[in-house]
Amino acid sequence: MPKTKQAVEQAAQLKLYLPQLDKLEERLCKFIEQDRCQAIVIKAMRYGVPIFEGCYGTSTHEYGVRLDTIFSVASNTKPVIATLLMILLEEGLIELETKVSKILPEYTGNGREEIRIWHFLTHTSGVIDEEVGKFVHDYIKNELKIERPDEENSTDEDWEQYDKKVNQAMNLPENSDYWDILSMRYELKNPPRKVMSYCSHGYGKLKDIICKVTGESIDSYAKRVLFDPLEMVDSHFRLPKEKWHRTLGKNEKCTGYGWVNSEGNYNNESGGGGLKTTANDMSNFAQMILNNGRFKGRRILSPASIKEMTSNYNLALPNEWDSWGLGWNYRGKKVDDAGVLRSERAIEHGGWAGHKILIDPEYQLSIILYAGEYPEPNDMGSHGNWGKINNMVIAACE
Helix, strand or coil, rough: CCCCCHHHCCHHHHCCHHHHHHHHHHHHHHHHCCCEEEEEEEEECCCEEEEEEEEECCCCCCCCCCCCCCCCCCCHHHHHHHHHHHHHHHHCCCCCHHHHHHHCCCCCCCCCCCCHHHHCCCCCCCCHHHHHHHHHHHHHHCCCCCCCCCCCCCCCCHHHHHHHHHHHHHCCCCCCCCHHHHCCCCCCCEEECCCCCHHHHHHHHHHHHHHHHHHHCCHHHHHHHCCCCCCCCCEEEECCCHHHECCCCCCCCCCCCCCCCCCCHHHCCCCCCCCEHHHHHHHHHHHHHHHCCEECCCEECCHHHHHHHHCCCCCCCCCCHHHHCCEECCCCCCCCCCCCCCCCEEEEEEEEECCEEECCCCCCEEEEEEECCCCCCCCCCCCHHHHEEEEEHHCECC
16 A cells, blocks of 8 residues: 555644655556566655555565565665664673774784774775775686676576685685685775775674674574564564565566575675565664654663764765765765755665665654666666655655
């Protein structure tokens, strides 16, 4: 159901212009009719009330496209990791200025000794994902003479064979993390806080810190302190096998369909992109942020922690595009593909292959959009469709 019953019945209290939501429904239907993506699930809430809930398109799994269809949300994982770290901070178990090597002693060498937890949170550690990735890929190709599978069309079996070959060539046990080992050989070119460069590698290390400090798996800790209190009943890093059929089954036109539909993805626990969740669950997460750390009367975080997470930590850096909070992209003065109508204090995060979350405290609004996107030029992000949708929802707010 797109425009909700609550939106219709409480339009005056929620300060909604309902004809604008009808326009949004028309636009989303056209995205599917014009075959611009495989599927869309969107849930928007204002003042804690659902105002728009839409499910469009198809899935290759019989479960279909619903509000509780499970998506592999890629980098939407990062704000969750940041939140778990802030919970640890409030428990007195970590401090953000702590050097990563103090908790992970193996994380040293080649310029890594000065990296602190908050540097990873704000993408200012000096680690450049693209440079590290090129270094590892080139080493495997040139030194080990092993060709990498095609990113878009490879199967789970292709990647298993690739991983096996690399581990054998490096004389490592079969399930070793050769990527982590090889990445440590890369020498950093920038010290912390000199440049801002979006870094998934750093969030992988943040996940390792959470597990090291708590002595728990990431699923165990997240379920205990975040997922259960927020009633995020379908949120997992390692997705239980009995829920695999509820994921969005992507067709061959979709970005990353080979990986997204694979057992390797279902079991992926990456701190940078391993979360599997639903629009319903992430709406609860967003509402906790909007409510200064509370959900249904339960306190998850203090207002002080929410204020820190949603502030711009990169003011000292020269580029407006460097604006970033703790786990969140901070809008500030940016004019980008996330919607020009969002307020300066809005925070958001994208995720590879069509996953978006926006939280705007000025409008007391959250928008969760998960999609089965097609590669450019028809995806939900690079050409502004995500921004168009955000703008349409915000324009419904009086």
